[in-house]
Amino acid sequence: MEKLPPELWFEILNHVHSIDCARFIQVSRKCFQYAIPRLWRVAEDFRLLEVPGNRRQTYASLIQELTVTSPEPREHEELGKLEFSQLHRLIFDIPSSSNSPPFPDSSVRGYLVPTLTSIQLDHVANPDLLDALASHCHRLRHIILDIPASRLTADSVVAFFKKCSSVVHVGLLSVRRHIFPPQILRYLAAQNSLRQLDIYQDLWPDTIDTADLSSIPQPFRSLQRLELSSRNESAFRALIPSVRGIQELYLRRSVQVVPTIDSLTINLLSSYLTELRHLRIKFCGRTRISPDDLISLGTLSHLRELHLVTPLRKGFRIPKFNNTHFRALVSGLVNLREISLSCARENLTTASLIALAESCPCLVSCAVGWLEVNVCELQHCKAPLFPELRELLVNNLVAEQETEV
Numbered sequence: 001m002e003k004l005p006p007e008l009w010f011e012i013l014n015h016v017h018s019i020d021c022a023r024f025i026q027v028s029r030k031c032f033q034y035a036i037p038r039l040w041r042v043a044e045d046f047r048l049l050e051v052p053g054n055r056r057q058t059y060a061s062l063i064q065e066l067t068v069t070s071p072e073p074r075e076h077e078e079l080g081k082l083e084f085s086q087l088h089r090l091i092f093d094i095p096s097s098s099n100s101p102p103f104p105d106s107s108v109r110g111y112l113v114p115t116l117t118s119i120q121l122d123h124v125a126n127p128d129l130l131d132a133l134a135s136h137c138h139r140l141r142h143i144i145l146d147i148p149a150s151r152l153t154a155d156s157v158v159a160f161f162k163k164c165s166s167v168v169h170v171g172l173l174s175v176r177r178h179i180f181p182p183q184i185l186r187y188l189a190a191q192n193s194l195r196q197l198d199i200y201q202d203l204w205p206d207t208i209d210t211a212d213l214s215s216i217p218q219p220f221r222s223l224q225r226l227e228l229s230s231r232n233e234s235a236f237r238a239l240i241p242s243v244r245g246i247q248e249l250y251l252r253r254s255v256q257v258v259p260t261i262d263s264l265t266i267n268l269l270s271s272y273l274t275e276l277r278h279l280r281i282k283f284c285g286r287t288r289i290s291p292d293d294l295i296s297l298g299t300l301s302h303l304r305e306l307h308l309v310t311p312l313r314k315g316f317r318i319p320k321f322n323n324t325h326f327r328a329l330v331s332g333l334v335n336l337r338e339i340s341l342s343c344a345r346e347n348l349t350t351a352s353l354i355a356l357a358e359s360c361p362c363l364v365s366c367a368v369g370w371l372e373v374n375v376c377e378l379q380h381c382k383a384p385l386f387p388e389l390r391e392l393l394v395n396n397l398v399a400e401q402e403t404e405v
Contacts (some may be wrong), residue, residue, distance in 0.1 A: 018360070023356040037062050044069050057082050065089040066111065071096075073107035080110020087111070089118040089142075096123045102151075105129040118142035120171075122324040125150035127159070134163035136374045144171035144229060146298075147181070154181035161187060165253070171198035171227075182210035188240065189219035198227040201253075203235040224248060232314040233265055240268045247302075266293040269300075276300050280307040291325040298332040322347040327355035336360040340367035342392075351379040358383040367393035375399045 024107055041064040051059055060082040069077065070093055090111055094103065103124040116137040121129075125145060130152075133140065140235075143164075147157065161167065165311060170188060174178065180201045187400040188194055189211065197220070213219045225248035228236060236251070266289065268274070278298070287310070297306065318325075318341075326348060330336065339356070348371045356363060357378075363386050371394040378385060386392075 001341050016226040016354040024270060032174055041065065042208040043067075044077070045079060048082075049075060055393050061085050063087055065091070067091040068108070068111065068289070069093050069095075071086045080107065082110070084111065084113050085115065085117055087113050090116055091120045092122045092124050093120075094122060094124060094143040100166050101287040102126065105132070107292055109336075112136045114139065116140055120144040121150065122146050123150050127152070127156040130156065130160040131163070132162055137164075138166060140164055140166055142169040142171075143167055144173060146173050148174050148203075154183040157181075158187045161191075167191065168193055169196040169198075170194065171200070173198070173200035180206065180207050182207045186211040186213065186216070189213050190216050192222050194220065194223055196227075197223060200227075200229045203228070203230040203239070203255045204232055204234065204267045205235050205238045208235060208238040208242075213239075219243075221245065224340055226250070228252070236300050237265055237268055240272050240354045241275070244272050245275055246273060247275055249273065249276060249280070250278075251281045252284065267296055269298045274300070275302060277302055278305040279303060280305070280309070282306070283312075283316045284312040286312065286316075291318055291380060294321070294327045295316055298329045300330055302335060304335050306333070306336060307338070309340055309342045320347070323355070325351060325357070326352040330356055330359045333360055334364060337362050337388075339363070340365070342367070344367050348372075350374045354378065357381050361386075362388055364388050367391070369393065372396045386398050 027089060036059075042065040043059075043063045044067045048056055048059060048063075049070070056079075060079075061084070062083055064086050066084065066087060066089070068076070068091065092108070096103075105126055107122065107130055108124055108129070112132055114136060117139050119133065119137075119140065119142070121144070123146065145152065145157065161170075167299050172184070180199060180203045185207065188197060207341075220243040223243055224245050226243055226246050227250040230236060230238075231250040243306075267277070279300070294308075297303070308316065321343070330339075336359075339360075348368065350373050352368070352371060353366075353373050354377070358381060361383065365387075366389065373394050373396070375397055376399055
């Protein structure tokens with residue numbers, strides 16, 4: 001093993017978990033030499049603080065992703081004197097409360113290195129820190145902000161986006177109840193460079209009306225991916241016509257009061273988002289979808305991934321959904337590569353799996369939790385059985401021969 005070439009060492013270590021990598025460095029000097037860069041590629045500030053001062057720079061120069069958690073400004077001033085020459089991603093996850101004093105931005109400016117391409121800012125963000133970020137990090141492409149936690153204003157955020165034109169992915173989240181600022185939505189809608197937008201704040205129809213997106217020629221013209229978590233379904237319906245060109249849509253619905261997803265919402269997906277390649281909807285409350293509404297998604301002929309999932313055992317239902325409905329859904333999805341339906345028990349049998357094989361020859365992953373499959377019936381399939389399939393998750397597999405009468 002000692003004689004392995006360096007490229008093979010790195011290939012092996014890429015598949016080793018960090019816990020195992022920590023044990024690996026104790027095997028020999030050569031193991032230590034090659035495993036240390038892998039072990040320190042992703043790190044947290046407290047690990048670096050545990051290293052003796054005269055050795056910190058050695059490890060700091062190996063870090064590519066750093067998570068900052070210490071609430072002590074003094075410790076960040078100390079670490080900020082190091083050179084993070086390979087740092088690409090920076091995540092701030094410092095504990096705070098509504099009574100926490102403003103975090104001094106001077107103590108964290110040392111992390112704002114020219115190599116930075118991705119940053120997640122919590123309550124430490126302020127207009128001055130955003131100015132420093134725009135001035136020093138010209139390669140920045142991804143930013144996630146918690147506006148209410150940081151007490152940033154909509155105007156200061158828009159001013160930052162104007163200075164930092166390299167950003168292509170914006171995430172706006174909130175740990176507190178907060179209305180999404182319409183000024184930010186309007187500014188982002190007019191940008192040609194924006195490729196991904198994540199909104200994890202309360203979004204209301206009034207916000208979209210105030211943003212007046214319809215007055216913008218081709219709003220979100222370059223947007224490819226939208227992630228949205230909102231309790232207000234009507235707000236999403238109001239937004240759909242403005243994001244027609246997106247290829248990836250991820251919805252997280254935390255509906256408790258209204259246990260259905262509106263038919264109009266599903267129909268709008270198939271009417272407006274005709275370029276959709278990836279659709280994922282996560283239901284965090286008890287939800288029902290009518291079979292006819294689900295079938296309408298079958299018109300999205302470019303779709304490669306379809307995921308309708310829930311963490312609840314019986315949280316998602318498609319009443320009276322049967323093999324005929326399932327075939328109608330997948331018959332138009334010829335490019336489908338992944339499908340997962342974590343719905344409660346419905347009337348699906350082997351015929352549904354056969355419909356998938358005949359309609360979706362490129363399928364790689366299939367997870368239909370309540371599907372019961374009789375392996376012997378698969379012989380009736382008129383197409384090759386999933387030549388590219390790598391993962392199959394169903395409720396049960398049986399091998400019962402058909403009885404002749």
